[in-house]
Amino acid sequence: MRETQEIKTHGHSVRVQVDPEPAREGCPALWPTVGEYPIYDEFLYGTMTTDDERNRRFRAALAKLAPGWRVLDIGTGEDLLWARESVQAGARHALAIEVIEDAFHKAAGNLTAFDQRDLITLLHGESTALLFAPKADVCVAEIIGSLAGAEGAAAVLTDARDRHLVPGGLVVPHRAATLAAAVCLADLLPGRPVAFAEEALPYLQSIFDWHGRPFDIRLRIENPHADALLSDGRPVEVLEFNDDLRTEQRTTTRLAITRPGHVDGVLTWLNLWCLPDEEPLDALRMTTNWATIYFPLFDETVPVAPGDVLDLTVTATLSDDGIHPDYHLGATLQTADGGECHGSLASPHHGGPFRAHPIYQTLFPAA
Ligand SMILES: C[S@@+](CC[C@H](N)C(=O)[O-])C[C@H]1O[C@@H](n2cnc3c(N)ncnc32)[C@H](O)[C@@H]1O
Structure with a gap:
């Protein structure tokens, strides 16, 4: 019907x-x-935050790559998942960026409740339009689409590798x-x-x-x-x-x-x-x-x-x-x-x- x-x-x-x-x-x-559209809401973020198949892979990668390093989390979302995970895994610092204004404000609210908040800096904007220092050692970016490149991962991460990462810095995920x-x-x-x-x-x-x-x-x-x-x-x-x-x-x-x-x-x-x-x-x-x-x-x-x-x-x-x-x-x-x-x-x-x-x-x- x-x-x-x-x-x-x-x-x-x-x-x-x-x-x-x-x-x-x-x-x-x-x-x-x-x-691939800037229309994320609580429901869509929730489907990702509860995606165990996805999350255990990102967690394992950050547990291996983040300790001791500066991490850049592009598209942190309202839950700052990977910035928090990096810091909990022992990262020296995490810089979290979110372009959607509403998600950024919710992330700011969530950050105040995080006990290691001093180790996270949250910025509003598009990673491709921001400048910051020092550069990161590891970049985590869950901007992967159902069609792998549809959310712009290739252009965003090419820019991140060129401008935001130290030479030899690593990206998570590795391949899509x-x-x-x-x-x-x-x-x-x-x-x-x-x-x-x-x-x-x-x-x-x-x-x-x-x-x-x-x-x-x-x-x-x-x-x-x-x-x-x-x-x-x-x-x-x-x-x-x-x-x-x-x-x-x-x-x-x-x-x-x-x-x-x-x-x-x-x-x-x-x-x-x-x-x-x-x-x-x-x-x-x-x-x-x-x-x-x-x-x-x-x-x-x-x-x-x-x-x-x-x-x-x-x-x-x-x-x-x-x-x-x-x-x-x-x-x-x-x-x-x-x-x-x-x-x-x-x-x-x-x-x-x-x-x-x-x-x-x-x-x-x-x-
Ligand atoms: C698929 S969601 C992932 C959210 C969260 N990181 C997670 O894994 O659950 C992608 C997020 O990245 C944001 N985003 C995409 N490209 C971005 C960019 N170049 N700079 C900042 N935020 C970006 C979107 O607004 C969205 O909140």
């Missing part, structure tokens, strides 16, 4: 398909992607990658309509309000059905925070279809290493606040079978804000009988078309 609701943003009235059934834990649900596999949207959401979860509507509204108009926002799939993948998963974006970190990249990969089905796009998800040699966090297979992102590529579903291949090219280029990447996906599906089918999608961080692809025409029906 789904129903149409209306949201109003900057003089635009937007009709939205909504699934009114309350969210059930572990069940598939469709949300707009949220992490986005993997992609061929899927069909209907398989990801079995038994659910193609409609946004009702709880997601305030976030959709906030993002459109922030941008000034509606646009075809990336689609976040919570708890996608485990059997939905039609191919193996391959990396399409890799961010090496302590090595050759590129702010723009282009990756072409071949996805081999492993079972019969229908394909209309790809599902992407995060792999994250806080330390180089650990087992990565896998957002598809583990319970974590990072979800998966679905990209439509073909206007209609295309039948596939083992032996078929999907050649996928994913390009990340910096958007006009110089921080957040715009993504572009191009795909060619080659079937074993010689058939070929092409698809593509532009997925800018902000702006871009509205209701361009049929899936967005379904999600945002015309009056």
